[in-house]
Amino acid sequence: MKLFRLLLTFFHFGILVPLLGTILNAYVPPKVFPWLNMLSLLFPVLMIFNVVFCFFWIILWKKRAIFFLGFSLFLIVPTSRWINYREEKSIKPNLKMITFNIKGGRIAGTEKVFNYLENSGADVILLQEYGSQYQVSGYDYGVGNYEIVALNSKTKILEQGKIATNGNGNSFYADIEINGKRIRFINLYLSPFSFEKQKVKPSEDLEQNENKLRYVLGKLVPTFKNHQPEVQELQNAVSASPYPVILAGDFNAVPNSYEYYHLLKNLKDAFVEVGRGSATSFHDYKVPTRIDHVLCSESIQPVCYRVDRIAKLSDHFPVIAEFYID
Numbered sequence: 001m002k003l004f005r006l007l008l009t010f011f012h013f014g015i016l017v018p019l020l021g022t023i024l025n026a027y028v029p030p031k032v033f034p035w036l037n038m039l040s041l042l043f044p045v046l047m048i049f050n051v052v053f054c055f056f057w058i059i060l061w062k063k064r065a066i067f068f069l070g071f072s073l074f075l076i077v078p079t080s081r082w083i084n085y086r087e088e089k090s091i092k093p094n095l096k097m098i099t100f101n102i103k104g105g106r107i108a109g110t111e112k113v114f115n116y117l118e119n120s121g122a123d124v125i126l127l128q129e130y131g132s133q134y135q136v137s138g139y140d141y142g143v144g145n146y147e148i149v150a151l152n153s154k155t156k157i158l159e160q161g162k163i164a165t166n167g168n169g170n171s172f173y174a175d176i177e178i179n180g181k182r183i184r185f186i187n188l189y190l191s192p193f194s195f196e197k198q199k200v201k202p203s204e205d206l207e208q209n210e211n212k213l214r215y216v217l218g219k220l221v222p223t224f225k226n227h228q229p230e231v232q233e234l235q236n237a238v239s240a241s242p243y244p245v246i247l248a249g250d251f252n253a254v255p256n257s258y259e260y261y262h263l264l265k266n267l268k269d270a271f272v273e274v275g276r277g278s279a280t281s282f283h284d285y286k287v288p289t290r291i292d293h294v295l296c297s298e299s300i301q302p303v304c305y306r307v308d309r310i311a312k313l314s315d316h317f318p319v320i321a322e323f324y325i326d
Helices: 002-026 035-059 064-080 110-118 206-240 258-263 270-274
Strands: 083-085 095-101 124-128 141-143 149-153 157-162 170-178 181-189 245-250 276-278 292-296 301-307 319-324
Touching: 002 035, 002 064, 002 258, 035 064, 035 206, 035 258, 064 083, 095 181, 095 245, 095 292, 124 181, 124 245, 141 157, 149 170, 149 181, 170 206, 181 206, 206 245, 206 258, 245 319, 258 292, 270 292, 270 301, 276 301, 292 301, 292 319
Parallel strands: 095 124, 181 245
Antiparallel strands: 083 276, 095 319, 124 149, 141 149, 157 170, 170 181, 245 292, 301 319
């Protein structure tokens, strides 16, 4: 029995090390060591194992529970980027926005997607993978001259421009006046992994699974490296903005990744501030994946954040965020 507990202790320690290793993504770029960014994808699963083991040691009344719980305290903030229980603020918002990868309307149909957006009550809509149609009825102003990413606004767009990106992603900014203050919206879509679904789905054949794993790794590593210069361009755009920024879209990157840490610089995560429950937004592979994010400047106050999981109109759920602009 002692040997069994010792083996479990080593196994638990082996789980804790990669969890803490995700913090290094804030410092180590993918072009230096892309495999470190892989740990961010495993974070939810590893964290579940960590919690189970912590409860196991507590039930057995072992002192090592104190050790593992102590180290787990360093993971509270990283975990809150996946699942959170903040109270919504009582202040009344004056800006409602949606960011939504609509997959070109190919899943539920363009009409259903745009009916949903038309009735959303949002002031600003950011779209990714919009296909050939981007204009939502009832929105007099829009940006649709950039491939992949588009924007709809109920109020006038004061200025707009492309942000240079490498790879297969795209991004742009649009300045909109909200409550008398000029806000710079940045809509981004980082280079996708472009998995073929049949090559990702596990099978009963071990050799096939090994080939599929090599296929997945062959897609992940180059894409992580492509994201690095894209993220740098977006960081430069945020730093150069003379106005408060709301940066949102399909990051094709999860929390605690290199992309997330570096895009979060000088900004805050609206979900961490006011989100409740899970922030999972991509549901095509049936695993908890958050790749759609809403970040904002310190001067902008998030009031509410939710993922609309009832709206199964794409392989992404719409992400809705409300703010108070003072």
